[in-house]
Amino acid sequence: MATSAQRKPIRWHIGVLLAPAILIYTVIMLLPVFDSLRLSLYGKGPDGEAVFVGLANYTTLLTDSYWQGPFWNALWNNTLFFIIHMLVQNPIGILLAALLSLGKLPGREFYRTALFLPTMLSFVIVGFVWKLILSPAWGVSKTLLGSVGLGSWFGPWLGQPDTALVTLALISVWQFIGLPMMLIYAAMIAIPDELLEAASCDGVTGITQFFKIKLPLIWPSIGVVSILTFVGNFNAFDLIYVSQGALAGPNFSTDILGTLLYRTFFGNQLQSGDPFMGATIAGAMFLIILGGVCVYLYGVQRRLAYYQM
């Protein structure tokens, strides 16, 4: 036993094969993240030089009356953004995947591609196109609603504080519906036919079959989709910036952590950028996402039942 372990040659190829990925990942991902975290521990000294201040920036962010308001507002909006995705995007994604995996759906390839298409579009295009569609001056949505007699339902949704965030979240759902659909669809078609046939023989069919047989088997995929949604939503920035600008109007009702970070780090119009507080917000985002992922990994993923198929 001991001799065979000693004789084992060093397996260089593992290191060699891993090196490119580790190197690139370290240089363009890990180092900037740690440098950003380091920056958040510094502040501006009397002569404009960087001075180590420990966690003072984080204290400022959470307790200073002019920082905590925007921060909690952005965090709450971000949470709402995530909740809407979880309530709308993922159930619809599962539904679409279930429909696509039905054996006898004509034009299945077409639907699959069409539903996935928006996911591949740039945020800039999505933001711009939806802004035009919803525009009260030129948009088609007013005419479309009018033609089915619902003209009075129309409102300047992107301009009202109580509807803007929900509207943007739904636009984002529209764009990304393809991801949960694809992941869950892949999990569903991996379910062996024998299993479903056996279920049918036992009289479990239709909706019951979905809830009793398919759903338990795709829970792990739904878990992965949820955590991807969480990370994506708390990193979101582009869509809000493109459609509402860096001030995330109206009245900061669509301000999420990403736009708050951008405004703080780079500045806006006459407000000059503050790299230290910007890095602090980035650090807070990092910790929030890290915390969320940990809760998922230790609290949820371990409890999911996995089935050998």
Add this chain to the structure above:
Amino acid sequence: MKRALTMSAAVVAVCASWAPMAQAASSLVIESWRADDLAIWQDKIIPAFEKTHPDIKVTFAPTAPKEYNAALNAKLESGTAGDIVTCRPFDASLEQFTKGRLAPLNDLPGMNNFSAAAKLAWSTDDGKTAFCVPMASVLHGFLYNKEAFDKLGLKEPKTEDELFAALDKIKKDGTYVPMAMGTADQWEAATTGYQNIGPNYWKGEEGRNAVIQGTQKLSEGGWLETLRTLAKWAPYLGDGYKAQSYADSQNIFTLGRAAIYPGGSWEISGFNAQATFKMGAFPPPVRKVGDTCYISDHPDIAMGVNTKSKNQDAAKKFLTWVTTPDFAKIYANALPGFFSLQTAPVAVDDPLAQTFVGWRNGCKSTIRSTYQILSRGAKPNLEDATWGASANVINGSETPEKAAERLQAALANWYKPQQK
């Protein structure tokens, strides 16, 4: 994000500076937010300069306006910015100068072509050192559709009551949207609303200086009245103005759908190209007959030298040319509505631009209230807060009193003279 920005900035700068280097002794890159003016620079201004200075090649490399300040800051910090920097007025450029990124220009020949007042926006607080060559100022006011006014039998309103009477009449008729303005971009509500009509309320420089000295508060008097009047605009804006962007407003007006457009002289060249109807302009109406009128006559654009530029001499040569009447004449006529700041008068041919500049004779000039000194606070920045407050009072999501209180609190939070 920052990495991507500086990278792309570096790529742009490298591409921009390498190309002409092959043919010319020295080459200059100009940073600017005036992407709209690219053609004018390439076809008119740069050829005129290169004709007299064949040894210098100039490239105009603009960035989108709303990204300019942030992008320029990142470029100057990393040393990848162009040789010549277009200067925003007041504190944004002053900050670059105090950080040593813009060169002092007191010795530049031709700087005496500008009055001290013209140089104020790009000088240190004591007025002793100038760091950018003033190019142009813009005037705020209202543009209107002459055909619409003729059809409805309206005259240019002189007082506020007349303005609201005209708006009522246009609304009642229903052919036109009374006023083309939206609150989605917030900037528009603050700049073409608050800063446009405000000077008549706070009496221009008198009120602005009083706030700087701490003897007036943003939450009372004319400052509050401005927001109260702004709140009354809401019923006259188009359907769904809350989601209407600045570009939407411009298009609604130039397509002839709206009668009145609150804005300023910077719109003239764009509107001349777009609108098929005749346009007129009137200054912000005074509150009562016989009141002195005040206009926002805002120094808007200037140029300075990047201290890290390798072509300091060529850059200074270019800026010396910018101080000459030759440049002023080309610039003022290529871009009617951007008025020269040189002491020697420059003839402008555009009739609309002439109307605007004519107001300087009857009205007292002032600058946008938030641009000098008062926006040095970071959180919240007064300019940003003013955008939000103006949009909110029009949207009805904040009362004028509350919005004014918030602006005052934003200022008093850091500004010593207001803490008494």
